[in-house]
Amino acid sequence: MPWSSGPFDNFGHPPSVWPDFLAGQKDSPVRVLLVDDDPHIRLVIAQELMADARTLLVAQAGSVREGRRTIKQHEFDVLLVDLNLGDGDAFDLLHFLKSARPSAQAVVISVMENEDQVMRAFELGATGYVSKNSWFRNYSQAVLQVANGGASITPHLARRLLQRFDRAHSSETKRRQPDEAERLSTREKEILRMVASGYTSAEVGSRLLISGMTVNTHLRNIYRKLQVRTRAQAVRFASLRGLF
Known part of the structure; x- marks a missing residue:
């Protein structure tokens, strides 16, 4: 008698099963748009996303200018964008995303955990952050997390951002x-x-x-x-x- 997975689907990469009520199924993977000015990094991230059946890379761009054009041309669920691009930064694209694709989520990536930059990105609507120095498979995990209503951020940076928020908004809290x-x-x-x-x-x-x-x-x-x-x-x- 064949085994049935019930409310789960089977995948070839970890995890071996994935609840069917979550975004990221074989017949409907989370669609990702990747913007990074480093071709090597784009290749690494692209390979990871395509190796996971729950995510689908629909397009890539290497600059703010290309990113704006690609955002308009493609339907996607999550924007994965480098904080620092050759002709600008992710903030321009996060602003543009609000009007062009208001239902899409955004995850920013960077080599360094720059508190000021990441705070600004979150204030502009980003819901995830991934370090380029993080372990393998963190990109697809971050995409899946924000696509399912969560927020992806390192515990260390979360503590720093909360401390920063506490300082900046202490007077507002008292009121x-x-x-x-x-x-x-x-x-x-x-x-x-x-x-x-x-x-x-x-x-x-x-x-x-x-x-x-x-x-x-x-x-x-x-x-x-x-x-x-x-x-x-x-x-x-x-x-x-x-x-x-």
């Missing part, structure tokens, strides 16, 4: 009413802690035995109560208030 965090229900705090730990909405729902849509409804209520607009801002607020 807020002292019981903001207490307005969250027990379930909302539980979901916020799980999101802060890197779980996607689908993963949170699976663990709490509720639907991903219900999780997203809770998240919208959390945003409203904390007066924030994104997951990253909610996680930062939770961190400052010691909720996780």
Whole structure:
């Protein structure tokens, strides 16, 4: 009797199975647009993305100018872009992405963890960061993570960014009413802690035995109560208030 994978699909590269409720299936891989001015780095990243059946590289570009043209020409889910390009930087493309492909996610890559640059990239809408010195397969993992509603960032850089946010927004935090965090229900705090730990909405729902849509409804209520607009801002607020 043939073995059935049930709610999972089989892949030739790790992981050997992949839940069918996550983005990145064999018949519908996460589409990636890669922009980097180093041909060798582009080749390395391209090979990794194409070796993973969950991701599909749809186009490449080597400059800001080429990147803008390629963003307009191709449908994609995640932009993987080098912070420093020969004719500019990723910030120009992140600005352009908002209007040209508002549903697409962005992951920035760089040799150095430059706090100022990465902070600005996240403020412009990026949801992931990967170091070019990171271990093999981090590129496809970062793409899959942001495509499924998560954020990809190194723990070291996350701590630095949270510390920076704490310093920059301490006065704003003091102006807020002292019981903001207490307005969250027990379930909302539980979901916020799980999101802060890197779980996607689908993963949170699976663990709490509720639907991903219900999780997203809770998240919208959390945003409203904390007066924030994104997951990253909610996680930062939770961190400052010691909720996780």
